Each structure stands twice: as structure tokens, then as C-alpha cells.
Amino acid sequence: MKTIFRIAKTELKTLFYSPIAWFLIIIFLVQCGITYIKGLDSFSRMQEDGFKIQFSIISELFLGPNGVLGTVMKNLYLYLPLLTMGLISRETSSGTIRLLYSSPIHVRDIVLGKFFSMMIMSLLLTGIVGIFIVSSYFTVQSPDTGMLLSGMLGLYLLLCAYSSIGLFMSCLTTYQIVAAVCTFVTIGILYSIGGLWEGVPFVRDLTFFLSVSGRTNKMLSGLITTDDLVYFAVIVYLFLGLSIYKLKAGMESRSSLVKVGRYAFIVISTLAIGTISSIPSLIAYFDVTENKTNTINTATQQIIKELGDEPLEVTGYANLLGNYLDDGNPEAYHRNIKAWEPYRRFKNSIILKNVMYYDTLNQGRDIMKGNTGKTLAQVAEKIAGTRDMTLDQFKSPAQIRKIIDLSKEPNWYTMQLKYKGRATFLRVFPDNMHWPSETEISAALKRLLKAKMPKVLFINGDLERDINKIGDREYRGLTNLKSFRNSLLNQGFDVDTLSLTTGDIPTGIAALVLADPKTALTPVALSKLQQYIDKGGNLLISGEPGKQDLLNPMLKQFGIQLMDGAIVQQSKELQPELATPFLTATAAALFPPLMHAHHDSAVVSMPMATAIAYNTTGAYTIKPLLMTNPKVSWLKKDRFVSDSAAVKFEAQKGDQRKAFPLAVSLTRKINGKEQRIVVSGDADFMANAELKRFNMRTANFTFNTGIFSWLSYGQFPISSFRPPAKDIRVFVTKEQVKVLKIGFLWVFPAILLACGSILLIRRKRK
DSSP states (O other): OHHHHHHHHHHHHHHHTSHHHHHHHHHHHHHHHHHHHHHHHHHHHHHHTTOOOOSOHHIIIIISTTSHHHHHHHHGGGTHHHHHTTTTHHHHHHTHHHHHHHTTOOHHHHHHHHHHHHHHHHHHHHHHHHHHHHHHHHHBSSOOHHHHHHHHHHHHHHHHHHHHHHHHHHHSOSOHHHHHHHHHHHHHHHHHGGGSSTTSHHHHHHHHHHOOTTTTHHHHTTEEEHHHHHHHHHHHHHHHHHHHHHHHHHHSOOOHHHHHHHHHHHHHHHHHHHHHHTOGGGOOEEEOSTTOTTSOOHHHHHHHHHHTTSOEEEEEEEETTSSOGGGTSGGGHHHHHHHHHHHHTTOTTEEEEEEEEOOOTTTTTGGGTTSTTOOHHHHHHHHHHHTTOOGGGSBOHHHHHHHOOOTTSOSSOEEEEEETTEEEEEEOOSSSSOSOOHHHHHHHHHHHTTOOOOEEEEEESSSOOOTTOOSTTSOHHHHTOTTOTTSHHHHTOEEEEEETTTSOOOTTOSEEEEEOOSSOOOHHHHHHHHHHHHTTOOEEEEOOTTOHHHHHHHHGGGTEEEOSSEEEEOOSSSOTTEEOOEEOHHHHTTSHHHHHHHHTTOBOOEESOOOEEEOSSSSSEEEEEEEOOTTTEEEESSOOOTTTSOOOOOGGGTOBOSOOEEEEEEEEEETTEEEEEEEESOSGGGSHHHHHOOOTTBOHHHHHHHHHHHHTTTOSOOOOOOOOOSOOOBSOOHHHHHHHHHIIIIIHHHHHHHHHHHHHHHHHHO
16 A cells, blocks of 8 residues: 555656646636636626526526536546546556566556546646635535535545546556557547437446446436446546556566456456346435435335335337427337436336337328328338338337227327326326326325325306316316326326216215306206215315306305406506406415425405405304405406406495405314315416416415315325525625635636746745
8 A cells, every 4th residue: 555655646746747737727716617607606696686596496506507517527538638648558668667667566556556646636626616616605605515525426436436547547558648549539439428229228237337427417416326337447447457457467477368258357347246236126316405405205204115026017108290209119128228217226127118109190191291102111111211210110000009008198208107007107208307207296295096086077068167168267287188298197197077966965975066057957966966965075166257146055064155346457468357466375285395385475366256255253263365465456346348448446346455365274082073165256277277387486286286185185186396505595795706716716816826837936946
């Protein structure tokens, strides 16, 4: 060990007695400083402009693709080759390598000493990044220490891996520039090799393991895994081993077979160790983030635990003639592995498969319109050719229909989950997130466990809102639209319709919904509904202005009445009949994500809503869920036309200006359980049109889900909600950032430049 340390000390002196090391360190510091100051300045200006930051500043400032660590890792290939190019080639070109060969020093000591010097240099570069991380504790609110340290670990391991590559390249040539170029090329190969031969199962696993691309991504997000740690260790082992045998080949007289055997042993053992370390059951995970953002929640973990050791088979069906074929082609294999990794962490017997086919299911056969005279197979062959694929890779319509019935599913990539002979579908969605979240996956796994899913019945027969129509006023988006992530079907509920005139209300349902009836309920229907209420059934009733006479007689028993008139809300951009009430603290308590929406002043859009009057002396405990803002809204007693003239407040005609509840919750204890009822003065907040009216402040999605979660006693959905980030404020102004800019971009580099100059001048004099 003393020999290794002496060689490392000598190498470090050589590095720092040359201008190149000081130059690279200063450039590295300036690059980190520019990225840090640019991000900090942007956040300080946003904050001073009144913009409320809702995402993690630390993640963007350090860990994102444009953050300090993200930028540094992308540009490391510019630094390390220049530092490592002379490690061995300098000794070879100057002839000093012969002195080392003739000395009683082992070759491995030479290599390890040189590498140890680069480990110290890597630690120094990591420490420079640490300066900015320490600074963030004084400039940003509540940084996530675990995530930052994990990111620094990733940077250090990447530096060490690059150093070992550069060391080996330095062994191959006497020219330092050639060694630097070879290092550039090798790093480039290791970055791109992961995308090669992904269609060949055995080869793709090897190339994916060797690829350095994305190896630090999990560490940047605060997740440390043993397979990533082993990867960097074996890369160092590979190139140091190759370096040792290359130097030995120059001082020993061995046969070519022995030399090739040595290299083969290093390569094969590297691949063997890497393959073993990648076995899911052998991987250990360490989520070092404060909120455990990289770990599925405990409820999902419990579901996976209930699956036991029985294999879970996930088969993705990708339609050549549909959307999202890229989710199921051979090149998507490792992307799918990554997407399922949070679940395989707790159940390693998840088997992933993909099947590609072509069919016109659910497309209206539009694909054939522009291909007159051609068969479906010919059209499919042409489309496959544009993707550099052959038709042999796809199953025909007849073949796929023998395997599975996809006629009721969207025509794009769909997964089928199989467990103990049971099967259910899991879908991707045409939104920005695209892949199913923990919520949708948990619901699908629950169905496989034959769990009793909460069932919601929507009353029909009196022109209520229809759950099977896609019109603006209907409810298909909320209830059973398979391509919509937030539909109750995808969130873990079963939905259906019920006519009270012809059918009875089944026992054991989660809730009954009466949504905006246009005609009076028949005596038979009213009798059945009353019996359901008397037994303690949960209920959602939504009305509309003009429907007071239909609903108020029934609502009277609850101590509730829909008030005459409709809410008017003044707005420069929106129609006056569109009310946007705020969530109350009671509403926020219905569902965890609503708490965040409540604190963020989110609203629910309710076009043409009426207010609710209630008294608190009855058997029910009544609490408002949505309240209007009296500063901009009032209750208009008379009917009004919104597109003719400005709607004015007229107290003499009975208009009232105060905060009105537009939705309330009711609870009471009956038959040993808590009965839960929600009454709303608007039925459109659940309609398809309002679900399309999405912006940053509307919470219709979350509020609707929260209502049904509350009515089903929180059984579903299984929320993947995480507490919001704490690091959402900066403590510095843009003027103070300018002072930091001078320090990081001028003062610190100047100090380093002065230190380096003094050292080099003194060295030259000696």
C-alpha cells in the first residue's frame, strides 16, 4: 500500500506541477458556477415576479438535465481524457517505464497508484460541486440532503469509471493526444452501446449492462441500487485489469494464447459479475430522499405482498395500425423494465412480454381509405416497412383474435396482467404522463386478487346524465372512458346504471348517484330511493338551477334546499354563469391530493350552479365542500342571459352577495356505520366538458375522485400522492445573486489561478 500511495503522490505532483490540471479545475469551477448562478437567478426573478414555485428547486438547480450535476455529467468527457492521457503514455514516451519495470515494484502497484491519484483528483472535482451544494443551504429553503449526496456519489463514481478508461487508453500508446482521443471514443461507445441489438434478447442484456448512459439517473433522483454500484465497480475492474495485463505483456515473454486468455478472463468475469448483479432478486435499493419519492407507497406494497410468490405475467399488445407501437416493439424492452422496476423491487417474479400484431379494431377501418385496392396485410406490410420492420414480426388479425379479445380496448398499446389464471387489462393513456401511474397499476393488481371493487350505480330513466355518452353534458369521461386516466373505471371502481322503476337497488354498493333528473321520479322510484337512504346507503345528488322543484322535496329530509336563482361570477375572461368555488378544509380532507390543491387555492369549475341552504339542527352533520367568493360572485334571483349585456347585482330584485356553499357533505351514524351523502347545486362539474376545461387551478379531476373515494370509505383509488416539495423558495434576491456571481465566477477562479501560478513559478525556479 505504501508503494501505491507513493506513486499516487508522485502522480498528483506531476499533475499540479503542470498548467493543464489547474486550467481544467478553473474551467470546471467556472462551468459549475455559470450553471448554478443561471438557475438561481432564474428562480429569484420568478419569485420576485410573484410566481409561486410548486416544484423542487434543488432538483432543477442540481439534478435536472440543465442542473449543475446534470450538466457536469454530460461534459465530463471533456475533462477526464485530458487528465488521464499522460498517466502511462508519458512514462512510455520518456522511457521511465523501463525503470519501473526493472524496479521491485509490481505492475499492479503502478496501475493502482496511478488510478488512486485520479480517485483523489475526482474527489477534488466532486468537492468543487460540493461548494455549490453547501451554498444551496443558504440560498434555498429545505434542500433534500439525501438526494444531493446521492447525486454527488453518482458524479464521483462516474469520474472514477472514466478515469479507469483513460488509464487503459494511456497504456495503449506513447502519444498522449492519441490516448485522449481513444478515451473520447471509448466513452462515446459506452454511451451508445445500450441501444444496439435490442431485438436480440441475450445480446441486448449484455449491451445494456455495458452502457454507461443513464447509470447515474437513479442516483440523481435519490435512489441508490446495488446493481449501479456494482456496474461502476466492474467497469473500474475491467479497465484496470486490462491495463495491468497490457503492461505485463510489455515486460513478459508469454505466448499469444496466454495473453488472449488473460484478457478474455477479465472480460468474461466482468460480464458474469454484471449479469449476476442485475438479477432482480439480488438487487438492493436505498431510497435516500426525504419523502421516499422513489418508493411505491405502503398500500401498494401491501397489495404486491398479497400476490405472494406466484408469478405475475405482464403482456403488452402493440398494434402496428394503432398508436404507441414504440411501447411494445423490441427496442422498448429496457424502457418497460425501467417502468416496472419500482414494483419488481418488491416482487421479482414479474414477467414482462410483448406481442406485436396488426388489426383495425376500434379504428373504423379508416386505415383502408387511403389504400384502395390493397388488402389489410399489404397495408400493414407497407407501414411495417416504413419502420424498418417486416410483417413476419406481427401476428395477423386472425392469430391475435385467437389469443385475446381486444375489441373493447383502445387500438393502441394495452397490457394484460395474468395471475393464477385470472386476467385484467392495464392501459396507457394519451396524456403527458402516458404510462399508468401507481394508482392505476394498484387498481389492476387489486382486480387480480379478486378484491371487491367499490361499485357506483348511476340512476337513469328520468333523463339523468348518461355515463355511456361522450357529449359535453354527459358523464362517460368521469365513469368508464377507458382512454381517460381519471375515469372511475381506471381508478379502481366498477360503474353501471340502474333504473329505479324497473330494478331494485342491490346491497353492498359503494354509492348511488342521482345526477340532474329532468322529470320527476315516479312514486316507485322515490320509494326505493327512500328505502336505500333509510338503510344508510351512501348517495350523491347533483341538481341544476331550475330543478329545485324536482329535488327540494326529497332534500328536505336532510335539512337542505337548493336556493332559487343561479350564481353569477364576474370575470374578464369567463362567462358570468361559470362559478369557480374554492375547496374548503372539509373538502381537502376527503382525499390526500385535495389537501395540496386546497393550499394551492385551486377551484372547481361549475357552469350555471345554484347555491345550497342548510340548517344544522337535523340528524345529519352538514359541512360545506365548495364555497363561492363574495367579492366576485353573488346569487342572482332572476334568470339572466349571459351573452346579451353585463349581468348586474340587483339587491332590490332579491340578489344576495355572500359566500354560498355549492356542494356540501352530510354524515350520520346509522346501522353501525357512517352514512355519507354529497349534495351539489351543479351537475356539470362532473361532465365531459368540464373535465376538458383543464388548467393549473381547476381541481375537477381531483375533486370528483375525492368525492367517490370518500363515499367508498377511502377504499379506492389507492393514491400515489406524495407530499409537495419543501424546497420551493429561494432566500436570495436577484441583486444578491449578482454578488454570488462575482464570487463564484471571478473571485474563486482568481484565487485558484493565483495559487496555481505561484506554485508553478516556484517550481520553475527550483
